[in-house]
Amino acid sequence: MIIGKIRRPFLLFLLLIVLFGSFIISFACNTIWYNLQLMNDPLHAALEAFGGMAAIAMALLLLQLHQDRKRENGEYFLLSMGFMMMGILDTCHAVSNFGYGFILLRSLASLCGSIWFALVWLPSRFRPITNIKTTHWAIVTVSILLGAVILKYRNFFPLMIMDGHFTPFAIGINVLSGILSIAAALYFLCEFLRTNKKESYFFTCMLLMLGLSGLEFQFSMIWSYDWWFWHVQRCLAYAVVLYYIFEMFLRISEELKKSNEHLEKRIAERTIELSNEIAERKRYGSERDAVFTQLQDAFDQIKTLSGLLPTCSSCKNIRNAEGNWVQMERYIQEHSNARFSHGLCPQCAKKLYPEVFDKM
Numbered sequence: 001m002i003i004g005k006i007r008r009p010f011l012l013f014l015l016l017i018v019l020f021g022s023f024i025i026s027f028a029c030n031t032i033w034y035n036l037q038l039m040n041d042p043l044h045a046a047l048e049a050f051g052g053m054a055a056i057a058m059a060l061l062l063l064q065l066h067q068d069r070k071r072e073n074g075e076y077f078l079l080s081m082g083f084m085m086m087g088i089l090d091t092c093h094a095v096s097n098f099g100y101g102f103i104l105l106r107s108l109a110s111l112c113g114s115i116w117f118a119l120v121w122l123p124s125r126f127r128p129i130t131n132i133k134t135t136h137w138a139i140v141t142v143s144i145l146l147g148a149v150i151l152k153y154r155n156f157f158p159l160m161i162m163d164g165h166f167t168p169f170a171i172g173i174n175v176l177s178g179i180l181s182i183a184a185a186l187y188f189l190c191e192f193l194r195t196n197k198k199e200s201y202f203f204t205c206m207l208l209m210l211g212l213s214g215l216e217f218q219f220s221m222i223w224s225y226d227w228w229f230w231h232v233q234r235c236l237a238y239a240v241v242l243y244y245i246f247e248m249f250l251r252i253s254e255e256l257k258k259s260n261e262h263l264e265k266r267i268a269e270r271t272i273e274l275s276n277e278i279a280e281r282k283r284y285g286s287e288r289d290a291v292f293t294q295l296q297d298a299f300d301q302i303k304t305l306s307g308l309l310p311t312c313s314s315c316k317n318i319r320n321a322e323g324n325w326v327q328m329e330r331y332i333q334e335h336s337n338a339r340f341s342h343g344l345c346p347q348c349a350k351k352l353y354p355e356v357f358d359k360m
Contacts, residue, residue, distance in 0.1 A: 022212045029226035037223040048094035054238035055087030074130030082116030085143045092147030101154030110177035117184035171218040178214025209237035
């Protein structure tokens with residue numbers, strides 16, 4: 001769907017509000033409500049589970065669009081793999097308890113997803129992985145195994161939080177993921193400015209909010225208001241995802257409805273055409289059969305003698321193909337459907353039987 005050029009400045013203004021508003025709220029949380037904390041494990045697990053399910057749903061939709069060849073350069077596939085890894089690892093993070101591996105799962109989810117997102121900047125000729133049919137199964141397998149290993153052997157992984165503050169390793173992973181997500185957002189922003197596609201604007205908003213949450217990770221503390229804010233910001237990004245999925249579903253449903261209506265109309269028209277054609281063929285067939293019957297009857301009734309017939313000038317016998325002389329009546333009966341019935345003409349009757357002829 002194409003957005004009108006009149007609405008484009010307003011949409012770009014909204015992006016600026018999201019960008020600067022996010023930093024302003026984050027700054028307020030770190031200055032005004034710095035010492036306030038909200039510890040609520042069920043709420044946190046619900047937010048992460050919602051984000052994980054939304055990301056997986058988005059991944060499946062984008063993968064189907066990629067298989068339908070909606071984009072030739074493979075952007076759908078790259079976004080799909082990013083959302084798939086992010087969704088699976090976020091779901092594992094949602095079911096984990098606070099402690100070892102807790103922050104690591106969340107950080108790896110952001111990093112793995114953002115790496116796939118940033119690959120949209122690669123030229124299409126450097127994306128051969130998008131054409132491999134088993135890639136998505138490999139990504140799903142690796143993501144599930146990675147999440148399962150971290151949950152099972154969580155004590156072997158770093159804690160990534162010391163005295164309520166995140167370690168530099170945790171901060172570095174999330175800041176890097178934020179930068180990569182914003183880079184992907186810039187790609188779709190450039191595409192939006194070039195094509196005015198509504199889809200490109202959705203991807204820009206979504207990736208921008210995911211990137212901002214990664215950048216704001218470094219300023220937050222566990223359970224602080226700022227920590228909750230970037231969680232809410234990620235949920236808003238996933239809300240954009242769900243809205244895009246819902247709109248895509250409505251659009252596809254409308255296209256299918258129009259396609260079915262057109263198909264039904266075409267079937268009805270074609271049915272009428274075929275009925276007329278069948279009726280016409282039946283009429284032609286009846287006429288043909290009648291003509292054929294007439295010709296057959298004429299052929300059965302007519303048998304033509306042709307060529308030179310050697311005839312005796314005296315007795316009128318005819319010489320056949322074997323050289324024998326046969327009576328004219330016999331020859332004609334053998335070579336045609338004619339049959340002879342004998343009688344006497346008046347001249348011959350008077351000549352042969354004058355007495356009887358005079359009495360008659």
